[in-house]
Amino acid sequence: MRMGRLLAVGTAILCFAPSGAALAKVSASADGKLLRLDGGGVTYAMGVDDKGYLQPLYWGAALDAGAPLAAKVPGELSGFDPAGSITAQEYAGQGEGLVSEPGVKAMFADGNRDLVLKYRGHKVSGETLTVELADIRRPLSVTLRYTMDPTTGVIARSASVRNGDAQPVRIDQMAAATFTLPTGDDYRLHYLTGRHGAEWSQASVAVTPALTVLESRRGSTGHGNQPWFAVGRSGTSETDGPVWYGALAWSGSFQLSVGADNLSRVRISGGYNPYDFSWTLKPGETLDTPVFYAGYSAQGMGDASRRFHAFQRASIIPGGAKAKIRPVLYNSWEATTFNVTEAGQMALAEKAAKIGVERFVVDDGWFGARDDDKAGLGDWSVNPKKFPNGLKPLIDKVKSLGMDFGLWVEPEMVNANSDLYRAHPDWVLHFPDRPRTEGRNQLVLNLARADVRDHILGWLDRLVRDNDIAFLKWDYNRNWTEGGWPGVPPQDQQRVQVEYVRNLYHILTELRRRHPGLEIEGCSGGGGRIDLGIMGVTDQSWTSDNTDPFDRLTIQDGFTQAYAPSIMMAWVTDSPNWANGRETSLDYRFLSAMQGSLGIGSNLDHWQQGDFDTVRTWIAAYKEIRATVQRGDLYRIAPPRPDSATSATLYVAPDKRQAVLFQMLHSSMFRDNVGAVALDGLDPARTYKVRMLDGAALPDGVPGLASGAYWMRAGVRVKMKGDYKGLGLVFEAVK
Numbered sequence: 029m030r031m032g033r034l035l036a037v038g039t040a041i042l043c044f045a046p047s048g049a050a051l052a053k054v055s056a057s058a059d060g061k062l063l064r065l066d067g068g069g070v071t072y073a074m075g076v077d078d079k080g081y082l083q084p085l086y087w088g089a090a091l092d093a094g095a096p097l098a099a100k101v102p103g104e105l106s107g108f109d110p111a112g113s114i115t116a117q118e119y120a121g122q123g124e125g126l127v128s129e130p131g132v133k134a135m136f137a138d139g140n141r142d143l144v145l146k147y148r149g150h151k152v153s154g155e156t157l158t159v160e161l162a163d164i165r166r167p168l169s170v171t172l173r174y175t176m177d178p179t180t181g182v183i184a185r186s187a188s189v190r191n192g193d194a195q196p197v198r199i200d201q202m203a204a205a206t207f208t209l210p211t212g213d214d215y216r217l218h219y220l221t222g223r224h225g226a227e228w229s230q231a232s233v234a235v236t237p238a239l240t241v242l243e244s245r246r247g248s249t250g251h252g253n254q255p256w257f258a259v260g261r262s263g264t265s266e267t268d269g270p271v272w273y274g275a276l277a278w279s280g281s282f283q284l285s286v287g288a289d290n291l292s293r294v295r296i297s298g299g300y301n302p303y304d305f306s307w308t309l310k311p312g313e314t315l316d317t318p319v320f321y322a323g324y325s326a327q328g329m330g331d332a333s334r335r336f337h338a339f340q341r342a343s344i345i346p347g348g349a350k351a352k353i354r355p356v357l358y359n360s361w362e363a364t365t366f367n368v369t370e371a372g373q374m375a376l377a378e379k380a381a382k383i384g385v386e387r388f389v390v391d392d393g394w395f396g397a398r399d400d401d402k403a404g405l406g407d408w409s410v411n412p413k414k415f416p417n418g419l420k421p422l423i424d425k426v427k428s429l430g431m432d433f434g435l436w437v438e439p440e441m442v443n444a445n446s447d448l449y450r451a452h453p454d455w456v457l458h459f460p461d462r463p464r465t466e467g468r469n470q471l472v473l474n475l476a477r478a479d480v481r482d483h484i485l486g487w488l489d490r491l492v493r494d495n496d497i498a499f500l501k502w503d504y505n506r507n508w509t510e511g512g513w514p515g516v517p518p519q520d521q522q523r524v525q526v527e528y529v530r531n532l533y534h535i536l537t538e539l540r541r542r543h544p545g546l547e548i549e550g551c552s553g554g555g556g557r558i559d560l561g562i563m564g565v566t567d568q569s570w571t572s573d574n575t576d577p578f579d580r581l582t583i584q585d586g587f588t589q590a591y592a593p594s595i596m597m598a599w600v601t602d603s604p605n606w607a608n609g610r611e612t613s614l615d616y617r618f619l620s621a622m623q624g625s626l627g628i629g630s631n632l633d634h635w636q637q638g639d640f641d642t643v644r645t646w647i648a649a650y651k652e653i654r655a656t657v658q659r660g661d662l663y664r665i666a667p668p669r670p671d672s673a674t675s676a677t678l679y680v681a682p683d684k685r686q687a688v689l690f691q692m693l694h695s696s697m698f699r700d701n702v703g704a705v706a707l708d709g710l711d712p713a714r715t716y717k718v719r720m721l722d723g724a725a726l727p728d729g730v731p732g733l734a735s736g737a738y739w740m741r742a743g744v745r746v747k748m749k750g751d752y753k754g755l756g757l758v759f760e761a762v763k
Contacts (some may be wrong), residue, residue: 052176054157055093056150062097063150063157065174066090068181068335070324072174074118074159075099079111080146082118082161084208087272089326112144114291116208119161119172119187121145122201128289129239129297131187131203136166137195145170167192172205177343180335182323187299188316191309198519199307203299204320209272211292214262218329220254220586225574225607227251227555228586235259235294239287245303247281247457247472247508247528249557255282256590257296264328266664267708271332274298274322275590277344277560280529281305300526304511307526308519321560329589330708334661337592341659344563345595346540352547353655354568354594354625356384356647357434359501361391362601363631366400368393370415374425379632381429383640384647387499388426389434394419396446402469405441406448408487423496434499435491439484440532441470441505455480457524459512467506475535476513476527485535492543502536502566504552529561536565549597555583558591568595568625575629576605577612577620578694578752581668581675584623593679594658598624600643602631612752614639615722616692618646619754622721623677623690625658626650649721653688653758656681660688663708668694680709684736687759688721693748706743707759710736714761721756733762 052067061076062085073086077099085097104110112124119131121143135141145161148169157174171188185205191197209215215235219242222229233240242257244250255276263269274296276282281301289295298320307315323339325332342348358380364372368390377388392398394414396407410418419435426433442449442456444466449456456471458464464471473480491497513524540546550562551570558569569591572583580598587596598621604611621627626647635643650657660679668675673695680687687710710716714736720726727746734742739759746755 052155052178054152054155054174054176056152060150061099063159064097065157065176065183067176067178068323070176070181070183071095072176072183073097076147077101077115079115081115082145082147082159083116084118087207087209088270088324109290114289116289116293117145117206118159118208119145119170119203119206121163121170128287128295129203129206129285130201131206131297132170132189132199133201133302134168134189135198135200136168136193137197140166143168168197177339179342180323180339182321182336182339184319184321186317186319188314189309190314191311194311196311196519197309199309199315200305201300201302202307202315202317203297204276204278204317205298205322207272207274207296207322209259209294209296212261212294213288213292215288215294216260216262216264217286218258218260218589220256220590222251222555222586224251224553224556225572226579226583227572227574228254228583228589230586230589235286235288237288237290239285241283241285243283243301243303244281245301247511247525248504248552249279249282249559249562250507251553251556253284254590255284255298255559257284257286257298258329258332258589259286259294259296260329266330266667267328269326269328271325271329272296272322273325273332273336274320275336275560276318276320277564278318278529279532279557279559279561281525304522305525306519306522318561330664333589336590337588337594337662340560340563340592341594344560345592346565346567351567351594353658354597355386355432356650357387357389357597357627358385358632359389359391359599359627359629361436362606362629363633364391364393366393366398368411368414370417370422373422376632377422377426377429377431379635379640380628381431383628383643384651385628386431387434388429388431389436389499389501390422391436391501392438392503394435403443403445405438405443405470406446406473408437408439408491419495427496432498433496434501435495435497436501436503437488437491438503438505439488439535440473440475442473443470454515457508457511457513459510460514462510462512465509467509470506472506472508474513474524474528475531476524477515478531481531481535485538488535488539489542492539492546498545499547499549501549501551501570504557506553507556533561533565540565555587558587563591563595566595568597570597571624574607575599575601576607576610577617578610579608580620581623581692584620585664585667585675585677588662588664593624593662596624597627598622599627599629601629602634614642615646616752616754618643618650619690619692619756622646622650622653622756623657623679626654645722649723649756653679653686653721656686656688660686661709665689665705665708668692676705678707678709684709684711684714685761687716689744689757689759690754691744691746691748691757692754693750693752695751696749704743704745706741707739710740710759711761712737712740715763716759717762719758719760721758727755730757
């Protein structure tokens with residue numbers, strides 16, 4: 029069993045350990061100079077040296093209890109490298125000649141910027157270890173918090189800085205954690221990058237003394253870089269070799285840095301982005317960081333991601349192991365865009381119900397003066413021309429058809445052409461007497477303001493309370509510009525980077541508390557705000573606005589490097605695809621989308637009877653395997669690559685009684701055969717019966733019954749021809 033719910037809510041670690049749950053081991057030596065966390069086959073250790081520095085000692089495969097770990101004071105290498113500058117520190121202040129990225133950078137009221145942190149004490153409380161560091165002269169302290177998941181070995185780290193002085197202290201940079209890997213020259217950093225419509229692209233670079241910085245300066249996670257990393261060595265592959273990985277639970281501007289220090293030790297740091305950030309700590313005030321989750325695997329990138337997925341399902345995603353399976357969803361956007369009417373939505377709902385849809389979602393255009401994207405944002409009352417009797421008749425209709433009802437909202441935004449903006453022009457992020465740049469004809473409301481926070485929570489609460497709404501699609505369709513907060517003293521205005529996100533989490537958390545059955549999808553122009561922070565307060569995420577099924581295979585492959593497939597929404601939309609004009613079959617589109625949480629976004633009014641029959645078959649088939657897809661272990665058997673004509677993914681149920689193989693042929697390239705695909709993760713001793721996912725006859729050469737050992741050694745060989753073809757094979761244990 030796991031340690032229970034471990035959430036990044038706001039900026040605090042919340043741990044709820046169920047009675048009888050297995051606990052990770054947190055231990056300290058008798059003299060307090062060696063601190064360890066052990067769980068999930070992983071050991072994380074640190075120690076205090078004779079000068080009082082807290083040093084990182086080890087992070088990797090589990091060590092025995094008597095392993096000879098001890099912190100040592102290094103000797104001076106040269107006048108250019110005194111001991112203070114080369115001592116590896118678990119969490120360093122910017123002082124004493126530090127040459128690597130600090131944990132915290134501060135300036136005291138008298139202008140002093142030298143901060144040297146040394147060990148002052150620690151406390152073990154259940155699964156939580158707290159360590160206190162303090163400056164050698166000034167009353168400034170830092171508390172480090174650690175917990176470790178006993179099943180996966182994922183460690184949660186965060187930090188708090190407190191000003192115990194009578195004068196203010198300005199914090200200019202603060203990490204949630206810094207990690208240190210052993211000396212070596214063969215490390216590679218793997219990361220995720222991209223842009224709108226092309227999110228989740230995988231990249232890797234050698235780790236060198238030239239610092240690699242992954243960041244967002246946009247006020248949100250952003251499309252450009254993910255707050256996730258994986259570091260392997262030269263021999264690391266999908267199935268073999270060491271991997272250190274992690275992700276920051278923060279939905280605002282962030283910075284992750286990876287580089288080798290002057291002794292070739294790899295240093296990884298992550299936290300608030302220091303760009304346009306400062307926090308003046310008042311006397312007695314504390315600043316908390318987000319949580320930085322990180323783990324280790326000795327068995328390659330695949331095992332690393334499966335461990336992280338399992339941790340997220342149990343300890344991040346709301347509901348944990350009791351979270352509901354994602355229902356099959358229909359969204360009306362592509363059918364109607366802004367031309368939303370009661371009659372039109374009812375007609376679509378009838379068609380959606382007939383194919384097996386379980387959740388009907390009305391997208392943009394239902395509120396205010398919302399006939400296009402130039403007006404209405406901020407005025408969240410039902411449009412009386414489109415819904416003369418309110419939403420109730422449509423909701424009643426949807427529920428009578430056996431579906432629940434969902435609605436699109438974009439609470440953080442406002443159009444200049446809206447009643448809200450005309451009444452409160454000061455409520456948006458801005459600088460006085462400076463331009464207010466619009467994106468998608470909208471401005472960003474300043475959630476850092478308490479009155480804006482309370483206004484948004486108030487209307488959302490009323491909307492859900494007064495209507496039978498089971499689901500909100502929460503959108504966020506532009507990044508920050510002119511991120512000013514002129515309503516507070518100048519020394520506090522750059523707090524906006526933190527307070528905005530804290531209040532976003534507050535709204536989502538409080539809304540869910542008031543409406544326990546409500547489910548929420550996070551969306552930001554596709555995958556522009558997906559991270560472990562927003563995942564802790566939403567149920568699913570819109571992966572990308574690009575719904576082309578071929579592009580989606582690459583997008584989904586990148587997404588699942590970091591995040592669990594259970595939250596990954598994947599839609600079937602029309603062909604040719606709006607994003608690139610590519611034409612694909614309905615079967616291919618379904619096989620691509622069924623590898624996540626399935627949604628339908630097509631214009632049902634354009635379908636023929638044959639399309640409805642095909643879709644009904646696929647949706648019924650998906651319902652038979654979705655628990656395995658959403659809750660099982662993902663094996664990237666043959667990832668989609670530009671130089672490969674095929675790709676294959678395998679999902680294996682936790683009890684290994686069911687597995688689903690998706691094999692996709694992108695281009696035959698004059699080849700008549702696809703090579704054998706060796707499966708993974710099955711129980712070698714069990715016998716599995718195989719069938720086609722769509723109920724068709726098995727392809728020639730595929731046996732109907734064989735052991736798990738056979739499937740994993742001999743593999744599956746299927747002959748496919750043509751472009752953009754695919755198939756699904758279901759393996760069911762019979763004994």
